[in-house]
Amino acid sequence: MAQGRGKSSLSALILLCCMLLHCCDMAYATTYTVGDQYGWKFFITNWTEGKSFKAGDILVFNYSPLNHNVVVVDANGYKNCNAAGGKVYNSGHDSITLPKGQSYYISSFTDQCQYGSMKMAVYATQTSLKDMAQGRGNSALSVLVLLFFTFVLNCDMANAITYKVGDAGGWRYNVDNWPQGKSFKTGDILVFNYNPLFHDVVAVDEAGYNNCSVQNGKVYRSGHDSITLPQGQSYFICSLPGHCKASMKIAVNAA
Numbered sequence: 047m048a049q050g051r052g053k054s055s056l057s058a059l060i061l062l063c064c065m066l067l068h069c070c071d072m073a074y075a076t077t078y079t080v081g082d083q084y085g086w087k088f089f090i091t092n093w094t095e096g097k098s099f100k101a102g103d104i105l106v107f108n109y110s111p112l113n114h115n116v117v118v119v120d121a122n123g124y125k126n127c128n129a130a131g132g133k134v135y136n137s138g139h140d141s142i143t144l145p146k147g148q149s150y151y152i153s154s155f156t157d158q159c160q161y162g163s164m165k166m167a168v169y170a171t172q173t174s175l176k177d178m179a180q181g182r183g184n185s186a187l188s189v190l191v192l193l194f195f196t197f198v199l200n201c202d203m204a205n206a207i208t209y210k211v212g213d214a215g216g217w218r219y220n221v222d223n224w225p226q227g228k229s230f231k232t233g234d235i236l237v238f239n240y241n242p243l244f245h246d247v248v249a250v251d252e253a254g255y256n257n258c259s260v261q262n263g264k265v266y267r268s269g270h271d272s273i274t275l276p277q278g279q280s281y282f283i284c285s286l287p288g289h290c291k292a293s294m295k296i297a298v299n300a301a
């Protein structure tokens with residue numbers, strides 16, 4: 047368990063990061079209503095002026111499908127008002143996600159593109175984390191970083207193992223060998239189960255452990271004490287007379 051416990055959480059972490067990046071991108075996308083309140087209409091070509099489109103932004107084309115449509119064409123189709131081979135939208139409320147680079151939209155209804163300038167060219171730049179860090183995505187990136195660290199911390203906590211000291215026998219005489227063969231980690235929890243009428247738990251230093259002496263040690267006496275392991279060596283003894291000398295003591299090293 048000690049050796050395997052990192053693997054699944056790492057996979058989960060990577061998965062979550064990908065999801066966050068994806069969500070981040072989506073949250074970052076802007077939805078534009080083409081032509082604003084007037085919708086997809088004649089002489090729409092200038093509507094794009096002054097706007098900075100990014101790949102992933104969404105264009106919404108609102109219009110009456112009785113009178114218009116939207117056809118995605120290439121540069122020649124745009125220039126010559128030729129809709130041949132283009133993808134046709136005709137719902138009257140079409141949402142189109144901008145790909146990176148140049149996109150062209152025209153109406154293929156007779157003469158609307160050619161004589162009515164019902165045509166539009168849009169250039170979308172690539173969205174990247176670098177852009178976000180430098181530009182309008184600052185707050186989104188901060189949230190991402192914050193979420194990342196929150197997750198890593200939670201991951202550590204979820205990863206912590208709770209040990210019952212002495213297993214089924216609990217906190218008792220001759221428990222000193224119990225830590226052998228276990229790989230404790232910082233944040234793991236030791237639960238000391240015992241009858242508080244007869245025992246206690248005192249966190250001591252190395253000298254206190256070796257000499258069975260209690261000086262300024264933190265005392266636990268609930269009979270069901272949960273103690274989170276700090277990094278490095280920890281020492282716990284029972285302070286009742288003779289108990290520590292009867293090996294009611296443990297030394298634990300948390301990596």
Ligand SMILES: [Cu+2]
Nearest residue numbers: 245284286289
């Ligand atoms: Cu005791």
